Amino acid sequence: MEPQLSHQVTDSVATVVIRRPAKRNAMTTAMWRALPPLLDALARDREVRALVLTGAGGTFCAGADISTLQGSPEEAQALAVAAEEALAAFPKPTLAAVRGHCVGGGAQLAAACDLRLAEEGAVFGVTPAKLGVVYPASSTRRLVSLVGPATAKYLLFTGELIDTGRALATGLVDEVLPEGELDKRVADLTRVLASRSQLTQAAAKEFAGGRTDRDAYWTEQARGSGDTAEGVAAFLGRRQPHFTWSVSAPG
16 A cells, blocks of 8 residues: 555544554655645535544554655655644644554654544654754744653653653643553544534634734634524533534634
């Protein structure tokens, strides 16, 4: 099978699968290039309310295909950063479902997701020091925001792999699931995410990411969305709300 990114949309959740199991899903140049336009299309799809990124064959992603560094390391890194930033900017909730290796560029992609769930036995590593590569400033800041400066330095300085216990303790992952339970937990959590107000989620995602200059914009969106009225009515009526505001709506 050719290396690829496959995707499907089920019950308002898009699942993007990194498929190169023979190489632990190491990303080729073509795969890095393919991710941003795929994410853009899914962001504009009104049916999609959440996104899961995962890997085929029992592992998440072992990073970039090292053979791509033999040509132009700068270009390879630029493609990885572009894919990471596209994932971080995805306007709906994103979740990395991690099994096996989540290393190098794979860890970069997982860190760009809003949430990270891992199966016991997964391993994580940020490995540029093994290659003499300067880790991008934006990627370093994102890693520091997740795990703090001390753990970020440990990961970057050593390039060593850590297990799920340490990843959970340092904030690199949000939950660790026993073997066989990851898929169900991901399905349950994304079902919850898809049922909540996309208006609340989109605004919170911007604010949490450090963008605080659009208070007026989000106040106006809330005023005209109808989501607040629907949420209150549903609460009082003891029913599930049906929120209609979408990030793909004009304006």
